[in-house]
Structures are given as structure tokens and as C-alpha cells.
Amino acid sequence: MKRLTSSIATAAAIAVMVPLAASAADIKIASFPGPKHPINAHLFDPWVNTVNGMNKGLTAKLYVAGKLGKGPAKQFKRAIDGVADVSFGLQGYTSKQFRATTLVELANVMSNAVDGTKRLQAAYAQSEAVRKEYDKVHVLGIWTIDVPIIMTKNKPIKSIADLKGLKLRTPSQMSAKSIEALGAVPVPMPITKLYNALARGTVDGVLVSPTVLHSFKIKEVTRYFASGIPFGSSPMFIVMNKKTWNGLSPAHKDIINKTTGAQMGMTGGKIYDSEHEKGMAFLAGSKAHNLIRLPDAEVRKAGGMLSKLESQVIQQWEKQGVPATEILKIMRAAGA
Numbered sequence: 001m002k003r004l005t006s007s008i009a010t011a012a013a014i015a016v017m018v019p020l021a022a023s024a025a026d027i028k029i030a031s032f033p034g035p036k037h038p039i040n041a042h043l044f045d046p047w048v049n050t051v052n053g054m055n056k057g058l059t060a061k062l063y064v065a066g067k068l069g070k071g072p073a074k075q076f077k078r079a080i081d082g083v084a085d086v087s088f089g090l091q092g093y094t095s096k097q098f099r100a101t102t103l104v105e106l107a108n109v110m111s112n113a114v115d116g117t118k119r120l121q122a123a124y125a126q127s128e129a130v131r132k133e134y135d136k137v138h139v140l141g142i143w144t145i146d147v148p149i150i151m152t153k154n155k156p157i158k159s160i161a162d163l164k165g166l167k168l169r170t171p172s173q174m175s176a177k178s179i180e181a182l183g184a185v186p187v188p189m190p191i192t193k194l195y196n197a198l199a200r201g202t203v204d205g206v207l208v209s210p211t212v213l214h215s216f217k218i219k220e221v222t223r224y225f226a227s228g229i230p231f232g233s234s235p236m237f238i239v240m241n242k243k244t245w246n247g248l249s250p251a252h253k254d255i256i257n258k259t260t261g262a263q264m265g266m267t268g269g270k271i272y273d274s275e276h277e278k279g280m281a282f283l284a285g286s287k288a289h290n291l292i293r294l295p296d297a298e299v300r301k302a303g304g305m306l307s308k309l310e311s312q313v314i315q316q317w318e319k320q321g322v323p324a325t326e327i328l329k330i331m332r333a334a335g336a
Contacts, residue, residue, distance in 0.1 A: 024057040025252055027244060030068040030084035032075060032192065037215045038271050039088065040064050043264070050259055058252045060086075072190050076239065080136050085244040091133075091235045092172025093190060098235070099322045100130045104144055105174035105232040106313065107306035109331055113233065113276065116144030117269035120235055121262055122334035127327050137239035140256070141264035145209045145233045146276035148175075150226040151218065152205030153198055156290060157226035159298050160305070169194055169206040171234055174313070178231060179207055181309040182302060191216055198222060207231065210279025211272060225283050228294035229302045236268060 029048070031040055044062050051060045066072075068084045075089030076097070091098035092105070101120070103109070110116030120142055123130045150157050150168070157163060164183040170176040176186035187203050191212060197203045198221035205222065213219040238260070248256065283291040294302075310328075317324035 024059075025248055026059045026061065027085040027240075028068065029060060029062045029086040029088070030066075030075060030078055031062060031064050031088045032066050032072040033064065033215065035064045037064075038211065038275050039268065042271050043267055044088070047259060047264070051255060054255055056251055056255060058248075058255055066192075072192060076137070076237065079239045079241050082241045082243060084241070086140065086238060086240050088238050089236070090171060091237060092175065095173035098133050099317055099320065100127065100324075100327055101133055101142075101235050102172055102174045103313075103317075103324055103327050104235055104331060105172060105178070106310050106328070107178065107232055107303065108230050109232045109328070110144060110147070110335075111230075113144050113146040113269040113272035114266065115335055116147075116233055116235075117142075117265050119331040119334040120144055121265055123327050123330045126330050127323070129323050130327060134237075134239065136242065138242055138245040140238040140240055140260040141262075141268060142235060142237050143265040143268035143272075144235050146211065146272040147233050148207050148209050148231050150205060150207055150229070151222040152224045152226075153201070153222055154224075155204065156224040156292060157205075158292060158294070160301050166204040167202075169197060169203045169208070171208075174232075175207060175234070177309055177313065178306060181305050182229075194218065195221055209233065209272065209276065210283070211275040213279045213282060215275075219282070219286075219289065223289060225289060225291045226294055227280075227291065228299045229306075230299070231306075238264065238268075 029044060031044055033040060035041070040062065048060045048062050051058055063084070069078055072089055073093040075087045076094060078084045079087040091101045095102055104116055104120050110119055124142060152166070155162065155166065160182055166184045167187050168179050168184045169189045170179055170186040171191065176188065179186040189197060189203070194206060195217055198206070198218070206218070208218070283289050314324040314328070
């Protein structure tokens, strides 16, 4: 009888505990930029407030400025390993993992961040090769940054010839290939180290979005800005640890599904386009900075060089089993 009473008590305790475990969940979000960065201020903060405001037992907390681990290059791994439940970062920092995704960085694929986001999301939806690159995580959102420009500290870029031999920071392998194709020397480096590299002269410049002018204070260590070349741009991700996702209750999964996905990615793209406009307006009105629009002839010359690069990349990627031709066809058709 004692054993029976003990078993009934244990079963009752389990019956009580299971619903409680399913009704409460905390998710830790890792973001490497500081709290005022546009993605934190205009995407993560509102999302966290939305999730927490639903009063469904799902609580989200944002950790900015690398508080869950320094270095943006390891953000994807932090989500895989469960250091963070959700992480935000750039696929280009670990380019070998994302050969299919980073095809969006090739020239003449996208015109702005929203446009690039549509094309990237189409590739994710339609290409198994793209989706496979995320099979260790649960994807909450993907998008692209706005189109980058060339920023230099001491040398104005008025022609493609002016790029020869210049050391330009790059965030990814594909960006490095583009820089190299135009005659410059790519220097791989996370954005968090760029300010000091420019200040010390470790690099001469950078191919990057105008959004970094304020968010990473790059306006303080650059003077010349060349625009016009139709570069592609860096993709970004927000992903969740698979164990965390699988452990959520159906109600909590429903909250995540309703507040993420394509809409979250599009929000990211819109934020970067908005910041791009602000950055370019700042440069146009600044007496301390020189914004240069490359002549059409130079833009065409760069386009030809980058077109040759695309052919080389397609050939190389196809040999490695990445259906680059098919993926680029999807991306380019998505904006038609």
C-alpha cells in the first residue's frame, strides 16, 4: 500500500510538472553589435517586446555587444552549440559553410537590401542546396544588407585603376574575390576590428555598407567614398538552436512562427535600406567627406571584370557540387 501510495504521488507530481515545463520557456538571443545598432534597436528590441508582451510563458532576452561570446565570426556556431538559443550574424564570416547562400554577393544580382532579401528568400525556398546549409539550426530569418560602397582613408577612387594594390577589408570569401578581380588586395576581417585597422593603416579601405559610418564609427577613419559599382551584398541570418526549437510547446512555436520568417527577413532588409539612405545623405552633405560617383565608363569596366569573376565562380562551385547556375537563375528571376 505504501509503495502504491508513493507511486500515485509520483505520478501526480509528474502530471503537474509536465504542463508547467511546457508552459514556460526562456530564450537567450546573441547579437554582436552594440545596443544602438539599427538591427538591435529596430528589429530585436521590438521582437523581444512583442514576444514578452504576449504573456504566454515565453520569455526572450537580448544580449548585445558579444555578451554571449566575443567575435561575430562564431555567431552561427553559438546557435548550433546552444551557447545562445538564437543568434544573429553574417554567413560570409564562415563562407565555406555558405557557398550557395553567398552567391547573392556576386555583382548584378540585387539592387538594394529589400530586393536582395526577396532574391535570397526565393533561393532558400526553392533550392535544396541553399536550405541544406542551415540544416543544423532552425531559421528565423534571412536577408541581405544594402549595396556596399568603397571607403578609403587617404586615396580617392576615381577609376578602377586607382584600386590596384590597395588593401581593402572584406567580410567574406565572395567579397574578397570581387575585390581581387578589380585589382585590390582583400584583407579578411570582422567589422568589429575595422575601426582600429583603418586608424592604424593596417588596411587602406573597405568595401562595406554605408550603415557602418555611424554604427561602427567608420566615418571617423575614412575620407573618400566611391559608389556606382553594382556589387552584391552580404547576407545575414537569425537562427535558433534546434534543441531549443524542438523543446518549445506548440503554443510557443506558434508565437515564433507568427513573428519571424519572411517578414522578419524583410524587416531586416528595410532597416538596412533606410540606414543606407541616411548614410549616403550624410556623405553628400559632409564637408569632411568626399563622395565620388564613378564615371559610367569605369562602372562598365568593373562590370566586365566582375562578370568574368561570376563565370569563374560558377565553374568552381559546380565542381564542388553547388548548383550555382540554378541558384543564380532563381535569384535573378525572383525580382522579375
